[in-house]
Amino acid sequence: MDKTLYVSDLDGTLMQPGAYLSQKTIDLLNRSIGEGKLFTVATARTPATVAGIIKDVKMSLPAIVFTGAAIWNPASGKYSDIRYMDADSAAELAETYRKEKFPIFHFTLENDVINIYHIGGKLNELERRFMEERLHSPYKRFHISATGEDMLPPDISKTIIFYGMQPTYLAEAIHERVSGLPGCRHQCYHDIYGQEIALVDAFAPDATKANAVLRMKEKTGADRVVAFGDNLNDIPMLQAADVAVAVENALPEVKEIADIVIGPNTDDAVAEFISGDR
CATH class of the missing domain: 3.30.1240 (Hypothetical Protein, Haloacid Dehalogenase-like Hydrolase; Chain: A; domain 2)
Incomplete structure (x- = not known):
């Protein structure tokens, strides 16, 4: 069976409109992670807000932050793979x-x-x-x-x-x-x-969600990447993924390049998809 890395944007994709994760999404993600599924987030946000958003998710992988300019480990608070500007x-x-x-x-x-x-x-x-x-x-x-x-x-x-x-x-x-x-x-x-x-x-030119996701794919030994997004800045990440998934509330340009369109972020669609994917 293929080893899959699931990567989700936060705003408008995994989160509810009030910038939080619903209890249902938290429960589904924790169940999926407990089953051994590889999950992380890729966001333009920094740990200042990411930490509070994902605090109840039992993350086994670090988060992609700063739109891919750094990787951040919630457990240790340490950064890695930092892409500084010249x-x-x-x-x-x-x-x-x-x-x-x-x-x-x-x-x-x-x-x-x-x-x-x-x-x-x-x-x-x-x-x-x-x-x-x-x-x-x-x-x-x-x-x-x-x-x-x-x-x-x-x-x-x-x-x-x-x-x-x-x-x-x-x-x-x-x-x-x-x-x-x-x-x-x-x-x-x-x-x-x-x-x-x-x-x-x-x-920096190489600081993108897409590049960070591909490096994480290599580090985890994943065979494929399933990426979720809703906005224009998610398109390169979706195009780099093996399976591109857009939420129903995504912009038309995002849906156009997606392999799959699922329900809206308000319906916990990302966590539902990950939980049901085999």
Whole structure:
């Protein structure tokens, strides 16, 4: 029998709309893991929020976090397989954001601690809320100036991601400005904030969910990967999988490339599929 690695996105796929796992999903996943099935999550989130979401799931594998820029072990709190940005590329990108006065968070990862800095003036309401929701996390430390002064990390070679949420017209303009810079993979997309606000992020070129999943497939000795997703940023992971599964609430572009379309995230469809797959 084939050894299968099941990998699920979190938001809009495994989780309920309120950003939590239902008790049914938790129970089904724990039963599947107890039966020896290989399961993990692949998410753009960091352990600051992932830890609370999966705390009741008896994970036997580490989680793919930062959109594939790192692997995180919930049991030990340790990171591995970290994909840092090239230092010169990170410095050029930070300077471009600064010159263009584009507000964005600058994340570094060092000694298993995420440090977060900010470029582009005072925090807007969304940025402030983002920070306040994570201020007391043991996994993150914020270094933000109350006066809006740009704060840069002491060691830019530890850069793992730039992340911002701004009005769509600003996000699209900066994306066009920096997407051709060497040594980074830049994204601009809509997610949880609707069409008026776009998310912008930048990573090392090889920091993708797809690459992280394939490396985990090799490490676990799995014969096949079944991946679950709902959004555009899940498409490369789904295309890299042996079986691509879209939830019913997925975007049309995701359903189009999926091998299978299952029920919506609100119906515990991912956990149900894993539990019933033989």
